[in-house]
Structure formats: structure tokens, C-alpha cells
Amino acid sequence: MRASAADSDTDLIARAVSDLTRRTRFPVAFGGMLRDGAVHVSAVSGARTRHLETLIVESGRGLGGRAVLETRPRLALDYRTAKSITHDYDRMVLGEGIATLFAVPIVVAGTPRGVLYCGSWGQAPGAEVAARPAVAVADAVADELRIRDEVERRLSRARLEPAAEAMPAVAREQLRETYAELRRIAADVRDAGIRERLTRLHEKLAPASPADFEIGMNASLSPRETDVLACAALGSTNAQIGVALGLKETTVKSYLASAMSKLDASTRHSAVAKARRAGILP
Incomplete structure (x- = not known):
């Protein structure tokens, strides 16, 4: 399980680093997740050398470690002469020739989970403005981690129950509320790539609670039809669903x-019941 999570973290950081070089004015980007009190850099983009590939940053040390400790972005316009940080990693950072460095922590529920860096080989006037997209990238990673954590928590709870009937009513209702909330969050995300990944995450919850799927049911609902039905399953009125989904x-x-037509159901309650038996809703 840990290996699978680590692989997923590596892919997530790789995509984020790629986004950094595309969305910021900085030519160099790198980052990694926090593990055993240190940030292990797992992805580098735009570098001229290999100095950054083995970088491991301890919490509180260097620019990234300071960002982790304070859970806020840190900027060094002139990294070589910066006095507010330790210089434990000068060999790697200066070895790459980086002059200006920006470090953004990935923070989930107040806890640092990793760091993304942007760097340039020359001093960069207006670096704070230029680096603002990096904060948005870090926030997107944090959102995905938060939702992934919740999905995994719900799935782990569901796996402990041998069948849907054994799942307590409260837990089953929480599962359904989580599913509906994840669909609402995914619908609000503008980035198509992140939205697609979130969709794959919340779809894991759909078959988590039904005990028996209805044989022969092959209804294919659109994403929005599923969103609306998921809210209806919680007892929301049409007006409340409209507010929730915009x-x-x-x-x-x-x-x-x-x-209802696709599910051959005469009422919304019947549609919800059939969608659950089909594994479309939890």
C-alpha cells in the first residue's frame, strides 16, 4: 500500500513540476514530497546539470526547509547572499547556477506534505509576481492530496465491512455525502487534468457500498446527471441541488x-435505488 502511495506521489509531483515550468517565468523547477522529516526531490525540469536530482532537504534547513517549517512560501532574490536561511544545500543549488529561488510548501489541513521550487540562473526582478502561479500549482496539489486522503479513508472503512448490510447506517450515509461532495468539488475545478483525476478518485467510491449490482442494468449516465442524482440521493430539493452545483x-x-428515463424509473427515489444497485452511486 505504501509503495502504491509513493508511486502516486511521484507522479503528482512530476505533473506539478511540469506545470511550474509552463505557468511561471522561471526556467528551472523541481519538487518533492515530505518523508521522514525531509523533502526528497523526485522531479526536476529545465535544469542544466544533475545537481538537484539527489537533493534531500531537512525541515528547517535551507529555503525549502524554512518554507516547510513556516508552512508558507519563501523567496530568496539572491540565494548566494541570503541571510535568513541556512546554506546546507549550496553545493546543489549554486552548482546548478541558481541565483533566485522560490519555495512553496504543499500544505494539507495545516500539515506540510511537500515543496515545489522555481528558480532562475540570474536575479529576477519582480520575482514575487512571476512566482504567483507556483502558489496556485501547490494549492492544486494540496487539493488533490486532501481528496485522495479522504477517498482512501472511506475506502478503507468500506473494506472492513464484509457487505453493505454490515455497514452502519451512519457510515453508509457519510459515504454517500462524501461521494456527492467530491463530485461537487470536481465540477468546480477549472483545470481539466486535475478534474479528470478527481473524477477517477471519487468514482472509486461508487461501488464501495452496494452489496449486489443489478444484473443486466447497463445505464450510462452523463457526469452532470450523476452529480444531480448524487445530490438527490441525499434528499436535496431541486432548488438546493441547483445552488450546490451552480x-x-x-x-x-x-x-x-x-x-430517470435512462434508469427506467418513475420517481427520483426509484432512480436513486436503481443507480445504487447498478454501482453508479454508493
Whole structure:
């Protein structure tokens, strides 16, 4: 399980580092997750040398370690002469020729989970403005980690129960509320790539609680039809669903009608029941 999580973290950091070089004005980007009190750099982009590839930053040490300790971004306009940080990692950072360095911690629920760095070979005037997109990238990584943690927590709880009937009613309802909330969050994310990854995460919850899928049911609901039905499953009115999903009430009615038709259900309650038996909803 730990190996799988580590592989996922590595992929997540690699995508984030790629985003940094694309969305900021800094030519060099690197980053890693926090493990055993240190940030282990696992992805580097745009570097001229290999000095950064083996970098391990202890909490509180260097610019990144300071960012971890304070859980806020740190900027060194002239890294070589910066007096507010330790210089434990000069051999790697200066070996790459970096003059300006920006470190952004990845923080989930107040806890640092990793660090993303942006660097340039010359001093960069206006670096704070230029580095603002890096904060957005770090926030996106934190959001994905937070949602992934919640999904894994719910799945772990579901796996402990031998069947849906054995799952306490409260836990089952919490599972359904989490599923609906994750769908709402995914619908609000603008980045298509992140939205797709979040969709894959919350889809893991759909088959987590049903005991028996209905044989022969092959309904295929659209993402929005599923979003609306997931909210309806919690007892929300059309108006409440519209507010939650940012839709007009008439649009909600249209999605519900379409979902009911596909599921061959005469009421929303019947549609929800059939969707659960089909493994579309938890």
C-alpha cells in the first residue's frame, strides 16, 4: 500500500513540476514530497546539470526547509547572499547556477506534505509576481492530496465491512455525502487534468457500498446527471441541488428527468435505488 502511495506521489509531483515550468517565468523547477522529516526531490525540469536530482532537504534547513517549517512560501532574490536561511544545500543549488529561488510548501489541513521550487540562473526582478502561479500549482496539489486522503479513508472503512448490510447506517450515509461532495468539488475545478483525476478518485467510491449490482442494468449516465442524482440521493430539493452545483432549477429538473428515463424509473427515489444497485452511486 505504501509503495502504491509513493508511486502516486511521484507522479503528482512530476505533473506539478511540469506545470511550474509552463505557468511561471522561471526556467528551472523541481519538487518533492515530505518523508521522514525531509523533502526528497523526485522531479526536476529545465535544469542544466544533475545537481538537484539527489537533493534531500531537512525541515528547517535551507529555503525549502524554512518554507516547510513556516508552512508558507519563501523567496530568496539572491540565494548566494541570503541571510535568513541556512546554506546546507549550496553545493546543489549554486552548482546548478541558481541565483533566485522560490519555495512553496504543499500544505494539507495545516500539515506540510511537500515543496515545489522555481528558480532562475540570474536575479529576477519582480520575482514575487512571476512566482504567483507556483502558489496556485501547490494549492492544486494540496487539493488533490486532501481528496485522495479522504477517498482512501472511506475506502478503507468500506473494506472492513464484509457487505453493505454490515455497514452502519451512519457510515453508509457519510459515504454517500462524501461521494456527492467530491463530485461537487470536481465540477468546480477549472483545470481539466486535475478534474479528470478527481473524477477517477471519487468514482472509486461508487461501488464501495452496494452489496449486489443489478444484473443486466447497463445505464450510462452523463457526469452532470450523476452529480444531480448524487445530490438527490441525499434528499436535496431541486432548488438546493441547483445552488450546490451552480445550475438553474429547470436544468436540474432536466438532468433528473434524463437520468430517470435512462434508469427506467418513475420517481427520483426509484432512480436513486436503481443507480445504487447498478454501482453508479454508493
